[in-house]
Amino acid sequence: MTITAPLDPPARLLMGPGPISAYPRVLRAMSAQLVGQYDPFMTATMRETQELYRRVWATRNDATLLVDGTARAGIEAALMSLIRPGDRVLVPVFGRFGHLLAEIAERALAEVHVVEVPWGHVVPTSLIEEAVARVKPAVLALVQGDTSTTMNQPLDEIGAICERHGALFYTDATASLGGNAFLADAWGVDAATAGLQKCLGGPSGSAPLTLSERAVSVIRSRSRVEAGIREDADASAADFVRTNYFDLGMILDYWGPRRLNHHTEATSMLYAARECAAVLLEEGREAVIERHRLAGAAMLAGVRGLGLGVFGDVAHRMNNVVAVEVPDGVPADAVREALLDDFGVEIGTSFGPLHGRVWRIGTMGYNARKDAVLVTLAALEAVLRRFGVAVAAGGGVEAAGDVFRAAVREEVLA
Structure with missing residues (x-):
């Protein structure tokens, strides 16, 4: 008689465009x-x-x-x-x-x-x-x-x-x-x-x-x-x-x-x-929107801190997802697979004319928080180095951290 084991999904940090953790x-x-x-x-x-x-x-x-x-x-x-x-x-x-x-x-x-x-x-x-x-x-x-x-x-x-x-x-x-x-x-x-x-x-x-x-x-x-x-x-x-x-x-x-x-x-x-x-509603609708804005701004600063480009009109970007341009010569899907296999972090590809040209990194819901942003950027830096991309050491984490620290200072002053 075959015994089927209980369902046991792997631990993942879902940092794509959805679904999220x-x-x-x-x-x-x-x-x-x-x-x-x-x-x-x-x-x-x-x-x-x-x-x-x-x-x-x-x-x-x-x-x-x-x-x-x-x-x-x-x-x-x-x-x-x-x-x-x-x-x-x-x-x-x-x-x-x-x-x-x-x-x-x-x-x-x-x-x-x-x-x-x-x-x-x-x-x-x-x-x-x-x-x-x-x-x-x-x-x-x-x-x-x-x-x-x-x-x-x-x-x-x-x-x-x-x-x-x-x-x-x-x-x-x-x-x-x-x-x-x-x-x-x-x-x-x-x-x-x-x-x-x-x-x-x-x-x-x-x-x-x-x-x-x-x-x-x-x-x-x-x-x-x-x-x-x-x-x-x-x-x-x-x-x-x-x-x-x-x-x-x-x-x-x-x-x-x-x-x-x-x-x-x-x-x-x-x-x-x-x-x-x-x-x-318990956190407060405006507070949740602000949390998404802050996490999204930190992720945006972080990918730029790694020297990566951002797709589209940033002034009209959603708070909760950023489209990161894939560096020339880098296999976009292979990077995503390495992030998932080695770090348990999922980011997204895109559709149609953008497939293979951008990664979509989300900061939403439960994952619109500092530790999720910083872990994702650290993992992305490590994987990009493996694929030969020259990125500033700690540049992503430091740039994102600056955004979070500035928000804390503003809150204290307020």
Whole structure:
């Protein structure tokens, strides 16, 4: 008889663009006792989690909940539920995940229009406004932080532009929420989705989502529950959401006071999502963003201290990830393998035109802290030396340490 050993993953420091090392509190919560989906404890935890995420998103939206699935499940639920076949959808693209939004909109049978800028830049607000006025979209779909390029798209003026032109404003905040400013109500965001596995410090598998009243109205107008099988319904089959699992009208009824059965909530992922929000809010939303800014600034200084270049418009870089240019002649993937094999440190490659040209190093969630930054830089220095790269001895650790020490001095003086 073959005995299968218990699962025993290797120790890793996940310093790539996500997933990241989860907060220990989140992992502990995932081992908590399961309860039935209509148990009073379960429904109370669902309500509590909704309220926590209202504070994370900075919104009063009643329609704030989780979609069971990875961050992409949240994206697909939002776009499939908001877009009617034939709707015009505008997607400003500045990296791989803008192309993903365009693809999902096409699958929703939208008439998709794209405005694109070179990777390493964000889309100017003026260009977005011109395109909205020209295309007259039903939905503007825009990534906030695109980890393929590490750029952070400014959103603060986009909601007002969409409102003036009658468009719904959806944004994918998977890579940015929790580590960068996000103000759903103040920015006029109609729909936003995220994932746990980046700045929120949890595992992949649950997608926080928030919807404005305008977005809910569109979704409700497409719901089979509301209009579906009634004889007097004037909706055509094309008006209904073309998916069952990702039909937000049905998911809203599952999370709402009626508790209409749609699926069985992923209990352990609910616990994880609840703890991710609780950790963030207990530390303080602004304090967590500042921690990400500081760790990201230290990592940026550290890679420059090693003499490495940085890709893209650094002024618009996300707090939580930096794209490091691979030195000429250095095998990018071999360096990543050596970091993982010898030091247990994982950093990321990139996609498309940037594959093999940059490493993406993340400082997010639980790993947005000094020791993680310094260990990663020390390991990277050692591996680069092995591959013949002339780097300043201790240059990365010293430069990053200077950033952390300066922050301590400023805090003392304050």
